[in-house]
Amino acid sequence: MQFKDLVSENKKDWLKVVKHPFVDEIYRGKLAEETFKFYLIQDHYYLNQSMRNMAILISKAENLKQKQQLIDILNIEANVEFAKYQELLEYYSLEVKSAEEMKMTYSNIAYSNYLLAVSSQAGFAEGMAALIPCYWIYLKMAEYHHHKLKENDNQIYQDWATVFKSSDYKELVENMVEILEKEIETKNFKKLNYHFKNSIKFEYQFFSDVYQRKIWEI
């Protein structure tokens, strides 16, 4: 069993994420600005949690090479993607609030806590399988939609997309896949697939909630 088996098992689901209207509209430059701002605030929180999650995985990595690779990935994540979000938030004068102060979508709370729970309570391989869709799916989105950027006259959305079509980002994803690849075995495939699939579904729900600007309420 290999990473490509996780990809083929879940193709129908991950293609739905890639083709989500939020993604299509941002690459075409047509996404409503208020929706993008809503996404930025939600995603900034998510990324912060995701970096905490990575720190747990670094602590669980079994050998020095894995630790070094994950530290490099975290470094790129902080200096490329997270730094871009800080810039964009400043551009829109959007204030970063704590979880207690901000109004969160259901999927944001569920997804970020799911990742933290898997990393802390399950093994390293399961934590990696749950985390990979977060990075890998944004690369797939860039590969699928990048041609739309030629006619996108929204400089901010162009800027956002630059992160995910950069060679640094591609390398980051390839390194993560390389780490997981070494962990996949026939006997753990079902478990890894379960977490990979859940995260793909969370990615879909995350886009759906921000697209509708749907705060968690009863």
Ligand SMILES: Cc1ncc(CN)c(N)n1
């Ligand atoms: C929810 C989510 N998932 C993935 C990514 C890309 N690292 C992101 N920015 N936000």
